[in-house]
Amino acid sequence: MGTLFPTSSDATIDRKEDPKLLCIDDDRTSEILKALSSDTSQEIFELLNREPLAAQDIADELDLSLQQVSYHLENLEQAGVIAVLDTCYSEKGMEVDVYGPPETPLLMYLGPSNDRPGMLESFKRFAHTLGPIAGPVALGQALIRLVSDGE
Numbered sequence: 291m292g293t294l295f296p297t298s299s300d301a302t303i304d305r306k307e308d309p310k311l312l313c314i315d316d317d318r319t320s321e322i323l324k325a326l327s328s329d330t331s332q333e334i335f336e337l338l339n340r341e342p343l344a345a346q347d348i349a350d351e352l353d354l355s356l357q358q359v360s361y362h363l364e365n366l367e368q369a370g371v372i373a374v375l376d377t378c379y380s381e382k383g384m385e386v387d388v389y390g391p392p393e394t395p396l397l398m399y400l401g402p403s404n405d406r407p408g409m410l411e412s413f414k415r416f417a418h419t420l421g422p423i424a425g426p427v428a429l430g431q432a433l434i435r436l437v438s439d440g441e
Contacts, residue, residue: 309395313403318370322398325369330354331362335371342375342390363389371396 312319326332333352337343343351349359366372367389376388399409 309397321369325365
């Protein structure tokens with residue numbers, strides 16, 4: 291017998307936006323580091339960066355209780371490192387959220403925000419070292435947007 295509601299998700303990881311730059315002295319950076327401070331939260335985060343999953347699928351994959359997974363998902367979502375990408379329905383008709391990384395990737399710089407010029411210079415040297423293989427012009431332009439957005 292068919293169902294009116296989708297019981298599986300077609301969510302994909304889609305990073306459409308340029309990365310957002312976070313420095314060590316940003317409030318959001320502290321929240322992210324706290325949310326990722328346990329091995330379990332890191333495992334969940336890594337898993338969700340490979341494929342979008344529902345809480346029960348994460349629990350099954352990592353051999354954890356649904357309660358443990360829900361706790362870490364809530365912390366990771368509040369920190370903004372994961373998001374609900376889709377909603378589907380269980381075979382029992384319960385609404386199920388599917389989690390994955392947000393559209394905006396985060397780039398964390400472990401230096402103070404007032405060191406943006408130094409960071410930009412480091413990125414330029416890095417891009418120059420990579421040479422034509424990495425397309426340094428495109429990389430440089432993307433990094434300039436990153437630094438500009440962070441100011």
